[in-house]
Amino acid sequence: MSDLPSDRYQGSAWTHGPLIVGVPWEPPRRLVARAAELADGLDVHLVCAFVDPSGYLAEFDAARTRTAGSIDPQPNRESLFPAAEVRSALQAVLGTPGETWSLRVLNGSVPEALARLADSTGAAAIVVGGPRYGARASFSRLLERSVSARLVRIQRRPVIVVPGLPRESRF
Structure with missing residues (x-):
């Protein structure tokens, strides 16, 4: 590769930052x-990211700059359950x-x-897992594209897809 001009790779998305892995609720081993x-x-840090698609990000402001709070004074302990299960796995x-x-817990579209x-x-x-197998997964892909296919379209950095196995064992 030394014979290639170095300016060809300027602006490349590859960095020495962490590696992100998108993990579902039941992460495959x-x-x-x-x-x-x-x-x-x-030799980089691994950030496991669990995305809860049932919640959506409403704003990017830091908590200390917000002028309003929740109308429910009690914390939602149920929303922490999936993250605790994912962390254990x-x-x-x-x-x-x-x-x-x-581990990072995110909300919104995966x-x-x-x-x-x-x-x-x-x-x-x-890094994300490949499409799941089975009739239910096929029907789901009819309604919504796979995470890996969507990421490849919206992301400039490398997206690595780890193929799954039929009936892959879960934790």
């Missing part, structure tokens, strides 16, 4: 393990979060949330 191996090989494969990996996170962290790449 294969996806998590492959993402961890890649992050280790690149990830810890079974990756160990305790810390220097090598962390591809857009992963893209925002990648942009805000200067991520090197995004």
Whole structure:
């Protein structure tokens, strides 16, 4: 590659930032393990991102700059349940979060949330699982495109798709 002009790669999205892996509620071991191996090989931090599609981001303002609060004074403990389950599943494969990996919980459309996170962290790449198998998954793809297909269209950085296995074992 030394014979290629260096200006050809200026503006490239590849950085030495963290590696983002989008994880579903029941993260497949294969996806998590492959993402961890890649992050280790690149010597970068692994950010596991769980996106709750039932909640949407209403604003980007930091909490300290907001002038209004929730009308419900009680915290929504139920909304923390999926994140706790995901964290437990990830810890079974990756160990305790810390220097090598962390978990981020996001809301909204999965591809857009992963893209925002990648942009805000200067991520090197995004890793996602390939399309699921089965009749239910096929019907779901008729209604909404796969996360990997949408990410490839909206993201300038590399998107790495880890293929799944039919009836892949979950945690």
